[in-house]
Amino acid sequence: KRRSKIRNFSIIAHIDHGKSTLADRILEQTSALTQREMKDQMLDAMDLERERGITIKLNAVQLTYKAKDGEEYIFHLIDTPGHVDFTYEVSRSLAACEGALLIVDAAQGIEAQTLANVYLALDNDLEILPVVNKIDLPSAEPERVKQEVEDIIGLDTSDAVLASAKNGIGIEEILEQVVEKVPAPSGDPEGPLKALIFDSLYDPYRGVIVYIRIIEGTIKPGEKIRMMATGKEFEVIEAGVFTPKPVKRDELTVGDVGFLTASIKNVGDSRVGDTITSVNNPASEALAGYRKMNPMVFCGLYPVDTNDYNDLRDALEKLELNDASLQYEPETSQALGFGFRCGFLGLLHMEIIQERIEREFNIDLITTAPSVIYRVTLTNGEEERIDNPSKMPDAQQIEFVEEPYVKASVMVPNDYVGAVMEICQKKRGNYLDMKYLDANRVTITYEIPLSEIVYDFFDQLKSSTKGYASFDYELIGYKQSKLVKMDILLNAEKVDALSVIVHRDFAYDRGKVIVDKLKELIPRQQFEVPVQASIGQKIIARSTIKAIRKNVLAKCYGGDISRKRKLLEKQKEGKKRMKSVGNVEVPQEAFMAVLRMD
Numbered sequence: 382k383r384r385s386k387i388r389n390f391s392i393i394a395h396i397d398h399g400k401s402t403l404a405d406r407i408l409e410q411t412s413a414l415t416q417r418e419m420k421d422q423m424l425d426a427m428d429l430e431r432e433r434g435i436t437i438k439l440n441a442v443q444l445t446y447k448a449k450d451g452e453e454y455i456f457h458l459i460d461t462p463g464h465v466d467f468t469y470e471v472s473r474s475l476a477a478c479e480g481a482l483l484i485v486d487a488a489q490g491i492e493a494q495t496l497a498n499v500y501l502a503l504d505n506d507l508e509i510l511p512v513v514n515k516i517d518l519p520s521a522e523p524e525r526v527k528q529e530v531e532d533i534i535g536l537d538t539s540d541a542v543l544a545s546a547k548n549g550i551g552i553e554e555i556l557e558q559v560v561e562k563v564p565a566p567s568g569d570p571e572g573p574l575k576a577l578i579f580d581s582l583y584d585p586y587r588g589v590i591v592y593i594r595i596i597e598g599t600i601k602p603g604e605k606i607r608m609m610a611t612g613k614e615f616e617v618i619e620a621g622v623f624t625p626k627p628v629k630r631d632e633l634t635v636g637d638v639g640f641l642t643a644s645i646k647n648v649g650d651s652r653v654g655d656t657i658t659s660v661n662n663p664a665s666e667a668l669a670g671y672r673k674m675n676p677m678v679f680c681g682l683y684p685v686d687t688n689d690y691n692d693l694r695d696a697l698e699k700l701e702l703n704d705a706s707l708q709y710e711p712e713t714s715q716a717l718g719f720g721f722r723c724g725f726l727g728l729l730h731m732e733i734i735q736e737r738i739e740r741e742f743n744i745d746l747i748t749t750a751p752s753v754i755y756r757v758t759l760t761n762g763e764e765e766r767i768d769n770p771s772k773m774p775d776a777q778q779i780e781f782v783e784e785p786y787v788k789a790s791v792m793v794p795n796d797y798v799g800a801v802m803e804i805c806q807k808k809r810g811n812y813l814d815m816k817y818l819d820a821n822r823v824t825i826t827y828e829i830p831l832s833e834i835v836y837d838f839f840d841q842l843k844s845s846t847k848g849y850a851s852f853d854y855e856l857i858g859y860k861q862s863k864l865v866k867m868d869i870l871l872n873a874e875k876v877d878a879l880s881v882i883v884h885r886d887f888a889y890d891r892g893k894v895i896v897d898k899l900k901e902l903i904p905r906q907q908f909e910v911p912v913q914a915s916i917g918q919k920i921i922a923r924s925t926i927k928a929i930r931k932n933v934l935a936k937c938y939g940g941d942i943s944r945k946r947k948l949l950e951k952q953k954e955g956k957k958r959m960k961s962v963g964n965v966e967v968p969q970e971a972f973m974a975v976l977r978m979d
């Protein structure tokens with residue numbers, strides 16, 4: 382009986398189309414929170430998320446809604462992260478729902494991740510309810526956008542809600558549609574337990590908090606459970622729901638979305654996508670779709686102050702508890718000393734982890750340029766996986782090298798097709814396809830090496846299309862490429878942390894760009910510093926950092942104390958992110974510059 386009143390749904394959208402704002406309005410309307418508790422974008426829990434305006438952790442909130450039919454309904458609103466780095470997590474959280482609100486910005490229309498998210502929702506057989514948001518904007522064109530949703534996605538938009546999450550327009554209509562159109566969950570409460578893990582979070586007091594959706598069966602505190610992917614067993618300590626405050630319950634049953642704790646010490650033991658079953662009445666098969674997440678992007682993390690090494694290890698250990706997709710292992714660099722090689726799902730994931738280490742643990746970091754995993758087949762037939770360019774074997778030992786490729790889809794207005802193709806070409810892309818979505822918009826698909834997009838591909842796309850381009854990618858596999866290692870020498874000494882893997886045909890140009898860029902970024906020293914790029918023994922490019930002439934302070938006359946202090950502070954600020962390499966002071970930006978194209 383109660384089950385027919387449950388509605389589980391998500392909100393899906395391209396970034397910035399208003400997902401978090403709508404979620405806030407829904408929380409208000411269902412009076413889950415008092416005004417005082419209500420903070421803007423309640424669902425984006427971490428400060429970092431709030432600042433960046435992105436959603437990293439999934440969240441599930443139980444709400445009660447009194448519908449126009451007089452009945453009270455239980456909603457579970459499941460928030461999904463919006464970025465390509467977290468596609469798998471989006472897919473898992475959608476698998477916990479029966480329906481999805483598809484938000485499309487009335488001024489922007491459909492964008493690349495609108496489509497990517499719709500496909501994920503369709504894969505999970507969800508009922509999709511289109512909502513055209515931001516109709517308050519002067520540039521809103523709700524009718525055109527509705528037509529777009531019909532033409533491009535093929536959804537019926539005759540009932541699409543026209544909304545303004547910002548101004549609270551259309552919210553009730555959305556909630557009524559959730560009641561009417563999203564199916565109630567089905568499943569047998571007495572059957573063998575199947576609970577889908579769609580997220581988890583480490584809590585220092587209670588261990589891992591596992592976010593689950595019960596698909597079949599019932600779960601109670603005291604019961605013995607088993608994780609089907611790992612076979613690990615635990616005893617349930619607490620079960621409950623988020624309102625959004627965690628509230629304990631005696632049981633969770635079919636259709637319920639909530640949490641459990643079971644003294645689980647490591648998030649790796651409760652992996653997203655895995656199925657929980659009960660030890661006494663086990664399910665024979667796990668739910669579909671469990672997949673181990675492998676990092677795609679690697680970089681070295683080194684403390685600026687070598688005394689911070691142990692703190693950095695502690696920080697990574699703590700973050701790993703919270704984030705099963707983060708990987709790290711100790712590495713040493715001749716140039717940078719002791720640090721860690723870390724693996725991330727993508728570039729955003731990498732930036733988030735770096736920022737959290739600096740903010741939450743107060744450690745200044747030097748990060749090396751991100752790299753992918755290269756597959757190297759040696760002349761003796763062995764295969765090696767290289768995630769650190771400086772570890773690339775000598776050219777004479779190598780039979781061939783393969784690198785990961787992605788299929789990249791870029792959506793843009795017609796006018797920018799040329800600009801997008803130029804960037805893709807420059808990034809060693811192979812043209813695959815071009816599709817007109819309507820009279821003025823195109824999706825262009827290229828096959829591009831992952832190494833070329835991990836750095837500034839998206840920034841370049843944005844800037845050369847006035848921000849109109851939107852972008853999505855998926856890994857398609859490994860391909861052979863003519864790749865070589867390029868080393869960088871400062872003052873005639875090889876700096877391992879600056880080595881890069883480049884395509885042979887682009888090596889000379891890249892070498893030139895890099896040595897010029899380093900000349901700009903590395904401050905003048907007391908002596909002249911030659912900067913060289915080499916392949917094997919051969920120097921292919923060179924620039925020179927001239928020696929410093931005068932102390933900067935000599936420029937200010939005695940009386941001008943405040944100016945002097947400012948200069949000193951500026952120098953100190955600059956020092957923070959400098960690392961002495963040999964006898965040359967190298968700033969953080971220099972380590973990233975090796976991937977710059979311009």
Ligand code: GDP
Pocket residue numbers: 394395396397398399400401402403434435463514515516517518544545546547548
């Ligand atoms: P998300 O990335 O999809 O979660 O988008 P947000 O909810 O963070 O919204 C992105 C931006 O759009 C924010 O600056 C919001 O204030 C703004 N926004 C959201 N909904 C509306 C709306 O209905 N009208 C207007 N004018 N702005 C909105």
Ligand code: MG
Pocket residue numbers: 400401402425434435436
């Ligand atoms: Mg958001």
